[in-house]
Amino acid sequence: GAVVSQHPSWVICKSGTSVKIECRSLDFQATTMFWYRQFPKQSLMLMATSNEGSKATYEQGVEKDKFLINHASLTLSTLTVTSAHPEDSSFYICSARAGAPVDTQYFGPGTRLTVL
Amino acid sequence: AQKITQTQPGMFVQEKEAVTLDCTYDTSDQSYGLFWYKQPSSGEMIFLIYQGSYDEQNATEGRYSLNFQKARKSANLVISASQLGDSAMYFCAMGTSGTYKYIFGTGTRLKVLA
Numbered sequence: 648g649a650v651v652s653q654h655p656s657w658v659i660c661k662s663g664t665s666v667k668i669e670c671r672s673l674d675f676q677a678t679t680m681f682w683y684r685q686f687p688k689q690s691l692m693l694m695a696t697s698n699e700g701s702k703a704t705y706e707q708g709v710e711k712d713k714f715l716i717n718h719a720s721l722t723l724s725t726l727t728v729t730s731a732h733p734e735d736s737s738f739y740i741c742s743a744r745a746g747a748p749v750d751t752q753y754f755g756p757g758t759r760l761t762v763l
Numbered sequence: 764a765q766k767i768t769q770t771q772p773g774m775f776v777q778e779k780e781a782v783t784l785d786c787t788y789d790t791s792d793q794s795y796g797l798f799w800y801k802q803p804s805s806g807e808m809i810f811l812i813y814q815g816s817y818d819e820q821n822a823t824e825g826r827y828s829l830n831f832q833k834a835r836k837s838a839n840l841v842i843s844a845s846q847l848g849d850s851a852m853y854f855c856a857m858g859t860s861g862t863y864k865y866i867f868g869t870g871t872r873l874k875v876l877a
Contacts, residue, residue, distance in 0.1 A: 691867045
């Protein structure tokens with residue numbers, strides 16, 4: 648149990664375009680989801696906490712207008728990178744909090760974004 | 764401030780041997796959780812094991828066990844009988860009750876040798 652999917656697994660886009668990444672909890676409902684960013688050979692950096700039905704809470708230094716988060720249902724959160732630039736290229740990972748089998752965060756497989 | 768420290772950037776272990784990955788933490792909270800995740804080259808974060816701050820017994824999950832020493836604020840991961848498939852990046856994380864946000868250590872890259 649506690650499976651999280653992410654789509655797309657990778658995307659290449661031109662500078663200036665917007666990219667939407669979906670995160671779904673497949674077999675459980677998640678009131679709270681998280682979005683992380685990971686640079687090569689580095690740890691995960693929390694970008695924002697997404698709560699169903701309310702506005703996301705962004706970590707310090709993360710531009711909320713740049714990274715739009717929508718958590719419209721208990722199984723879906725989306726991250727939209729608006730007007731993407733090469734410096735936005737990164738590995739984006741979402742997670743969803745599940746109460747079982749263990750009350751922990753379960754992660755999606757990640758999305759590799761490359762902005763040309 | 765909360766902090767997770769993993770001092771071993773890389774480790775080698777011979778197949779079938781046991782290996783310990785170090786993790787120390789710092790927090791002023793009384794209630795917290797400690798987690799270990801495995802990240803293979805594919806990038807997916809795989810949950811391995813959890814230890815609650817009030818748990819008196821060390822957590823175990825198959826070949827994984829967590830050596831929890833609360834007074835020392837350490838939560839080391841022990842992998843027994845290492846397998847080639849264990850080669851990956853391992854992250855220690857801490858979460859506090861209420862926010863459910865995690866902070867992650869910098870990770871340890873484990874290479875299992877045949």
